[in-house]
Amino acid sequence: MGCINCIKRCPTQAIRVRNKKAQINSKFCIDCGECIRVCPHHAKHAIYDTMEDLKQFEYTVALPAPSLYSQFNNLDDVNIVLNALLLMGFDDVFEVSAAAELVSEATRGYLSKNPDKLPVISTACPSVVRLIRVRFPNLIPNLLPLNPPVEVAAILAVRRAMEKTGLPREKIGIIFISPCPSKVTYARAPLGTDHSEVDKVLAIKDVYPRLLSCMKAVGEEPPEIGTSGKIGVSWGRSGGEASGLFTEDYLAADGIENVIRVLEDMEDQKFTNLKFVELNACNGGCVGGVLTVENPYVAEVKLKRLRKYMPVARSHMESEGEELVRWTSMVQYEPVFHLGDTMMESFARLNQVERLLKKFPGLDCGSCGAPTCKALAEDIVRGEAAESDCIYFLRDNVHKLTKEVARLAADIEEGDGDSYSKFRAMTSYIVRISDEMNQLDRKEGRNQNDDKGTD
Amino acid sequence: MDVITFHYTISPDDFTRAGEASSDVKSKLKKMGVTPEAVRKVAIAMYEGEINMVIHAKGGEITVHISTERIEMVLEDVGPGIPDIDLAMQAGYSTAPDAVRSLGFGAGMGLPNMKKYSDEMEIHTVIGEGTTIRMVVNL
Numbered sequence: 286m287g288c289i290n291c292i293k294r295c296p297t298q299a300i301r302v303r304n305k306k307a308q309i310n311s312k313f314c315i316d317c318g319e320c321i322r323v324c325p326h327h328a329k330h331a332i333y334d335t336m337e338d339l340k341q342f343e344y345t346v347a348l349p350a351p352s353l354y355s356q357f358n359n360l361d362d363v364n365i366v367l368n369a370l371l372l373m374g375f376d377d378v379f380e381v382s383a384a385a386e387l388v389s390e391a392t393r394g395y396l397s398k399n400p401d402k403l404p405v406i407s408t409a410c411p412s413v414v415r416l417i418r419v420r421f422p423n424l425i426p427n428l429l430p431l432n433p434p435v436e437v438a439a440i441l442a443v444r445r446a447m448e449k450t451g452l453p454r455e456k457i458g459i460i461f462i463s464p465c466p467s468k469v470t471y472a473r474a475p476l477g478t479d480h481s482e483v484d485k486v487l488a489i490k491d492v493y494p495r496l497l498s499c500m501k502a503v504g505e506e507p508p509e510i511g512t513s514g515k516i517g518v519s520w521g522r523s524g525g526e527a528s529g530l531f532t533e534d535y536l537a538a539d540g541i542e543n544v545i546r547v548l549e550d551m552e553d554q555k556f557t558n559l560k561f562v563e564l565n566a567c568n569g570g571c572v573g574g575v576l577t578v579e580n581p582y583v584a585e586v587k588l589k590r591l592r593k594y595m596p597v598a599r600s601h602m603e604s605e606g607e608e609l610v611r612w613t614s615m616v617q618y619e620p621v622f623h624l625g626d627t628m629m630e631s632f633a634r635l636n637q638v639e640r641l642l643k644k645f646p647g648l649d650c651g652s653c654g655a656p657t658c659k660a661l662a663e664d665i666v667r668g669e670a671a672e673s674d675c676i677y678f679l680r681d682n683v684h685k686l687t688k689e690v691a692r693l694a695a696d697i698e699e700g701d702g703d704s705y706s707k708f709r710a711m712t713s714y715i716v717r718i719s720d721e722m723n724q725l726d727r728k729e730g731r732n733q734n735d736d737k738g739t740d
Numbered sequence: 741m742d743v744i745t746f747h748y749t750i751s752p753d754d755f756t757r758a759g760e761a762s763s764d765v766k767s768k769l770k771k772m773g774v775t776p777e778a779v780r781k782v783a784i785a786m787y788e789g790e791i792n793m794v795i796h797a798k799g800g801e802i803t804v805h806i807s808t809e810r811i812e813m814v815l816e817d818v819g820p821g822i823p824d825i826d827l828a829m830q831a832g833y834s835t836a837p838d839a840v841r842s843l844g845f846g847a848g849m850g851l852p853n854m855k856k857y858s859d860e861m862e863i864h865t866v867i868g869e870g871t872t873i874r875m876v877v878n879l
Contacts, residue, residue, distance in 0.1 A: 422776035549763060552780065553787050623773040628879075631773040632808045636744050663771070 289651035291320035291329065296541045297419070301664070302654035312621045315415040316467040317541045317566040318575040331466035331576060334485040336495075339374075342458030342484070344450050346442045347375040348435060351382040351513075351521030352464040352571040353489055354591055355584035357500070361591065363518070364507040369499035373492075375460070377446060378510060382517030384438035386600040389516050389529035391431050391610040396530065396560055402427060404536075404551070404559035407526055409433040411471040412566035413544060414616060418476075421548050422618035427562075430612040432477060434520060435461055435468060439482035440609050459484045462492050464521075464574030465567065477612035488576035514596040522585045523570035527563040529598075537563040539570050624666060634666040641665060646677040652728060676728050679721050686718045744806045750790055752799035755845075762786035765804055769811070774879055781877045782811050785857040788850045789815045789873060795840050796820065797871065811877045813858075821867040829855065 291307050292300045299313035300320060307320070307328065321329045339345050347370045354363050367378045388409075396405060408414050408429045417424050432440075439459045446457045461468060461483045468486055475481040519525030523539035536559055538547045544564045550556065567573035569581030572588065579587070602610075624634035641662040648658070653674040655661040664670035672678050693711040697704050746768075748761035766783040774782075786802070793800040797819025805812040822828050829851050836846025855861050858875035865871040 420770070423780045549766075552766075553759070553762070553783050555787075618776065620773065622771055624771050625773070628773045628808055631771065632742070632744075632806075635768060635772050635806075636742065639744060 288326070289654075289656075290323050290325060292651055292654070292656040294319050294323045295656065296545060297416070298656050298660050300656075301670075302651075312619075313419070315412045315419070315566075316470045317412040317416075318466055319541055321466070321575045331469065331488070333463070333466060333469045333488045333491075333576070334460075335491070336487070338485050339458055339460060343456040344376045344446055344452055345374070345458040345460055346377045346379055346446055347373075348379055348381050348438050348442060348459060348461045348483070350435070350462055350464050350468075350489070350571060351380075351385065351518050351525075351588075352574065352577060352584065353462055353492075354382075354518060355521055355572050355588040356489060356493060356577060356579045357497075357587070360587065362507065363511045363513075363591065364509055365500050365503050366496070367510045368503045368507040369496050370462075372499040372502055373495055377442070377449070379438050379442035379445070380511060380513050380517070381434045381438045381461070382513035382520060383511075383600040384441060384517075385434035385520040385526075386513055386517040386529070386598045387437055387602050387606055388431055388434050388610060389526070389598070390602045391607060392429060392526075392561075393530055394607075395429065395431065396532070404556065404562050405429050406551075407561070407563045408477065409520070409526055410467070410565050410567075410571075411476055412465075412467045412541070413564045414476045416541075416544070416566075417548065418616050419619050419621050420545075421552055422620075423552050424548060425616055425618060427551075428616060430477065430615070431610050432612060433471075434517075435463075435471075435483060436475065436478065436481060437610055443482050457484075461486045462489055463487065464489050464571045464577045466576065467566065467574075476616055477614060479614055489574070490576050490578050493578050512599050514599040515592045516598045517600065518588065518592045518595065521571050521588050523565050524563065525570065527561055530561055532560050534559055535561040535563060537565075539565040539573070540568040541566045624663060634663075637666045638662040641672070644672070644678060645675055648677070650676075652676050673721070673724060674728075676725060679725050679728075683718055683721050683725070686714050686721070690714045690718070742807060746804045746806070748802040748804070750793045750799040750802060752794065752797075755794060758791050758794045759787055761802055762790050765811075768806070772806070774811075778811070778877055778879055781857040781859075782813070785854045785875050785877065786813050786815075788853045788857075789813065789875070791845060792850045793817050793819070795836050795845060800870075809879055811879065813875045813877075815873045815875075816870065817872075818870040821869060821871055822863070822865045823867060825863055825865065 289302060292302060296317060296319060297313045297315055299310045300307050321331055349366065349370065354360065354366060370378050404427060406424060406427045406429060442459050443457060459482055463486045472481045472483040472486050516529040519528055524537040527535040527537050538544050544566060569585055572584035573581035623631050625631035642658060645658040653661045655664055661670055661675060665672060690711055693707050697707050750761060751757055762783055765786060766779060769779045769782060793815060797817035800815060800817030803814045827833055831852045832848040834846045834848035840846050854875060859878045860876040862874045
């Protein structure tokens with residue numbers, strides 16, 4: 286398309302527009318979904334599985350995210366959703382909100398046993414963990430080393446399914462119904478564990494229409510299969526996880542830009558007396574995920590109404606619970622934003638970046654395909670872009686060359702010096718002007734010649 | 741030895757902008773591949789100094805010299821000066837006005853933290869003329 290909405294909004298500056306297409310640098314990307322949310326042309330798509338993909342399993346267990354419950358009007362009983370999932374064809378249902386209550390319990394234990402790790406940062410949102418992994422290495426020790434509720438639910442669901450059916454693991458499909466693409470990436474490349482028990486991830490928005498019709502088919506008095514209470518269901522919105530810790534010394538921030546601001550301040554030790562920091566990449570928490578259908582703030586209200594008459598918690602840790610909740614591998618710093626391979630090289634490149642910035646206009650116009658002049662300068666020192674990608678730089682150059690030609694022409698007219706060599710220099714300047722004008726035309730054409738998508 | 745120098749002008753009485761200079765230096769150091777621990781030391785030491793300049797000295801100038809061996813920060817102001825440096829260095833001692841404290845500043849940890857997080861620190865102060873603080877974090 287050649288528009289620049291996504292490059293401007295990417296919190297890690299991972300996107301560049303090259304040859305009219307937005308390309309994501311996967312090393313920088315934290316899967317926050319912001320580019321999907323902001324693209325008016327729907328050019329960016331999340332990757333997730335489909336109902337077709339479930340056919341490979343003999344027995345399937347649905348893992349509904351707490352945020353799923355917030356998508357329906359006038360829902361006063363989660364059992365309607367859970368039974369509808371069974372009617373849709375799943376063999377069993379395991380609520381992520383039930384596992385969330387176990388994680389809440391384990392977190393309370395972790396906070397009281399590890400006063401030196403305070404404030405502890407929530408690790409339920411994979412985008413937040415990935416962000417910390419690439420940008421805030423000093424905060425890695427503060428990460429809560431516990432599996433997110435979806436993973437705990439998957440582990441427990443596998444156990445229950447194998448006991449119930451006697452089937453081997455590979456014939457059982459553990460299917461998460463997700464509000465966001467970040468969990469899709471998580472299932473393939475998990476954090477805190479080497480392997481995730483989540484086999485497939487479906488989008489809430491895909492499941493939604495079929496689920497709605499199945500919900501109508503569930504009778505007035507659905508069988509009671511829900512096993513979570515207020516604490517578990519509340520995880521679907523910002524502040525929900527923290528509210529299950531029974532402490533007032535917490536901070537809950539949502540929306541990726543706000544999350545970054547909080548992390549910057551935490552890194553500078555601006556907070557004191559905080560025990561827990563809950564961070565969600567999406568506005569409103571998981572209800573704001575890009576794979577949901579309902580407005581996040583309306584969803585939040587629905588979630589509040591739904592949990593009103595629920596017991597505080599209904600799932601509690603068994604004696605061996607601690608083990609399945611604990612991370613088995615630590616998250617490691619990934620210094621992807623370094624400008625070079627060694628500090629020497631990075632230092633030299635930092636110097637080059639500063640020099641380049643003096644040449645650029647500082648408008649952050651995005652015409653070059655990078656979000657800011659500084660990002661372009663960094664791309665150039667990494668060898669991924671050229672100065673001539675900047676249209677202002679090119680235009681200035683053309684002006685300079687034109688003046689040079691005029692000066693040479695005046696010299697020749699006056700008959701000063703070696704006219705022949707001056708004439709040749711002039712010719713080469715004119716060729717360069719023509720080349721650079723062509724480059725400028727191409728860059729501007731990127732925005733003008735598009736017949737579709739521009740409005 | 742190559743040195744890159746950055747200048748920052750700290751505007752007076754504008755708390756909404758306090759911390760921008762140290763934040764900028766932090767992001768540069770992260771890209772330079774400085775160890776996370778050193779980034780943290782510079783960020784905290786410089787942030788505290790920057791806040792002090794806003795609270796006590798009506799702003800000032802910060803110059804940061806970056807090389808592959810050390811980060812040197814020079815903070816200059818034309819504020820009231822520090823009458824008793826030893827007292828000011830005590831944790832919890834603060835002369836910040838109430839309006840500033842209500843924003844959560846003025847806990848008396850500014851100078852102690854600057855000392856704690858820098859490897860070298862020198863204070864040069866003249867009453868009524870101003871204060872210059874030089875801090876170094878070795879890489």
